[in-house]
Amino acid sequence: MPHIITRIAGKKAEWLVTLRWIAVICVVTATYISSEIFHLPIRKNEIYLAAIILFLLNVIYLFLNHKIKDGTEPGIAEQTILVFQIVTDLFLLTFLLHFSGGVENPFIIYYIFHMMIASILLSKRTAYLLTTYALFLVAILAFMEYFAIIPHYPLAGFLKFSYFNQPAYLAGTGFVFVTTSYIVVYITSAIVARLKEAENSYRLANIQLEEKDKIKDEYVYRLSHDIKGHIAAIQNSLDASLMIDDPQKARNFSQTALRRAESLTGFIKNLLRITRLRLNKESEVTGFSLKEVIDEILLFNRENIEKKHLSVQFHFDDRGDMFRGNRFSIGEALTNLISNAIKYTREDGMVNIRVDRGRGFFLIEIEDNGIGIPESEKGNIFKEFFRAKNAAELQEEGDGLGLAIAKQIIDNHRGKISVQSEENKGTKFSIKLPA
Amino acid sequence: MHRVLIVDDDKDIRASMEAMLAAEFLVSAASGKDEALSVLRGKNKPDIILLDVKMRSDQEGFEFAAEIDKDPQLKKIPIIIVSSIEALSCSYAAAEIAREMREKYGYSNLDVLVLRAVTGEVVIDFKSDKSNASVCIQVAGFHSKPVQPKKLIQEIKAILG
Numbered sequence: 001m002p003h004i005i006t007r008i009a010g011k012k013a014e015w016l017v018t019l020r021w022i023a024v025i026c027v028v029t030a031t032y033i034s035s036e037i038f039h040l041p042i043r044k045n046e047i048y049l050a051a052i053i054l055f056l057l058n059v060i061y062l063f064l065n066h067k068i069k070d071g072t073e074p075g076i077a078e079q080t081i082l083v084f085q086i087v088t089d090l091f092l093l094t095f096l097l098h099f100s101g102g103v104e105n106p107f108i109i110y111y112i113f114h115m116m117i118a119s120i121l122l123s124k125r126t127a128y129l130l131t132t133y134a135l136f137l138v139a140i141l142a143f144m145e146y147f148a149i150i151p152h153y154p155l156a157g158f159l160k161f162s163y164f165n166q167p168a169y170l171a172g173t174g175f176v177f178v179t180t181s182y183i184v185v186y187i188t189s190a191i192v193a194r195l196k197e198a199e200n201s202y203r204l205a206n207i208q209l210e211e212k213d214k215i216k217d218e219y220v221y222r223l224s225h226d227i228k229g230h231i232a233a234i235q236n237s238l239d240a241s242l243m244i245d246d247p248q249k250a251r252n253f254s255q256t257a258l259r260r261a262e263s264l265t266g267f268i269k270n271l272l273r274i275t276r277l278r279l280n281k282e283s284e285v286t287g288f289s290l291k292e293v294i295d296e297i298l299l300f301n302r303e304n305i306e307k308k309h310l311s312v313q314f315h316f317d318d319r320g321d322m323f324r325g326n327r328f329s330i331g332e333a334l335t336n337l338i339s340n341a342i343k344y345t346r347e348d349g350m351v352n353i354r355v356d357r358g359r360g361f362f363l364i365e366i367e368d369n370g371i372g373i374p375e376s377e378k379g380n381i382f383k384e385f386f387r388a389k390n391a392a393e394l395q396e397e398g399d400g401l402g403l404a405i406a407k408q409i410i411d412n413h414r415g416k417i418s419v420q421s422e423e424n425k426g427t428k429f430s431i432k433l434p435a
Numbered sequence: 436m437h438r439v440l441i442v443d444d445d446k447d448i449r450a451s452m453e454a455m456l457a458a459e460f461l462v463s464a465a466s467g468k469d470e471a472l473s474v475l476r477g478k479n480k481p482d483i484i485l486l487d488v489k490m491r492s493d494q495e496g497f498e499f500a501a502e503i504d505k506d507p508q509l510k511k512i513p514i515i516i517v518s519s520i521e522a523l524s525c526s527y528a529a530a531e532i533a534r535e536m537r538e539k540y541g542y543s544n545l546d547v548l549v550l551r552a553v554t555g556e557v558v559i560d561f562k563s564d565k566s567n568a569s570v571c572i573q574v575a576g577f578h579s580k581p582v583q584p585k586k587l588i589q590e591i592k593a594i595l596g
Contacts, residue, residue, distance in 0.1 A: 224521075225519060228580065229445060229580075231581065232445075232448060232581040233447040233448050233581075234581075235581035236448055236452060236455070236580075236582065239451065239455060239581075239584050240450075240451035240454040240584075243454065244454050249454065253450075256451070259447075392491070
């Protein structure tokens, strides 16, 4: 976000410089017309001098803007420069007015423009401060001309009567001028604040959309590549089974094709599963025993556990284990985690499962002393299609969706899943589920 | 008989391709870049390499091909890319435009370009994941997976002469 704000600020300064070029042209033209065509007795030399000063200042500001754009000046200086510009502009306007009738000059209305500009470009507080400064300048001008501390240059030929020395008139118009100024600042800054808010939220939404689009592209790429991988293996194996003469070998290739077709079906099922999980939250909620679910999973995996001579411990907190949620989904999440622990632990290894009841939550821990997760890959293990390098080495097959599905299920139950692991030492998944 | 080295991380693909080619060639296989390199450093150097692209990493095959290209001794071994990556075949003239569209406007479907010369050589132009720059490698051929065995055998024979 910060760089967005500086970008807008950069444009602000440019805009102010453009406005000032217009102001210089207008001052010169107006002075020329008033003095040469209407023969008004204004002090044109002083006014031209002011126009030249304004012109030169603008050249400096232009130069400063370029420096800011290059990044040679830090961002904070920008606001200061804007304030400084408006302060000098207001002073020059007062100077011009003094030499062309003082408060009697109708161009006095132009102070309002400066106040609007300040409200648009700067903070509300700064805009009010600058407005107060402008009104102070006008007051001093009126005061000094009234008490003849400085001379009054009347606009003879334009006004029939002079009123710079009429206190009632000065007080009345002064009051209207002051209130108008503050109301203008109030309204302008309110509008600007709303616009800024809207602009920022649009920008943010746009950035997020672009990001999402990219993620989706990558997702589709992974997905189509994984599907193609299975299909290529199926087709190749079938081709091979038809090409070779040895019937036993040909049969083996047909079996490979079948196995890969089954893997593909499993992959697509998992994909649909995770998409459905993401679309609708767990709908069927029942009360069930976590102990029962884990017992079932262990029973289902008994063959693999015995084959690898794993020692499996299941510690269970007696203080009640009735959990409310989707039994099928929770079972799926725990199956994925427990079967991972079994899969990625070497022979004679250990798997520990604990369920503890805390105040308002369940803590389920699944720990093994298996191959672990490399430090650099820990951040990715819950991402779809991701497989850690050492996992892929040990177990070639796997679609990289198991942990993603588990996480989605835990998320849907408003739970949290975290992992602690060290490569070649072991892995511990902790799940906290609100009871 | 000529020796063919298959480099692919999918063991079923390796096995089936070995079976397909066994009648015509002496076939060996490697599951990735490192294994393939140790085969190349061994006694029985292959006459041709069939190389998958996305193995451990997304561009492992390309990286392997680039490494071989740098080695004056191994450089002579022709490589046929056999992969299911998305690649766009285009002419040399169009490649310039495609590369610009990839770099300036981020067209991700142009990440891998396959340029075929009249002489039969193939140049793969891809956006490297590591350096984020366009890299060109010259190979002997490019096959999309799944391979058609007859076509592949024909092409290998044509390259080996």
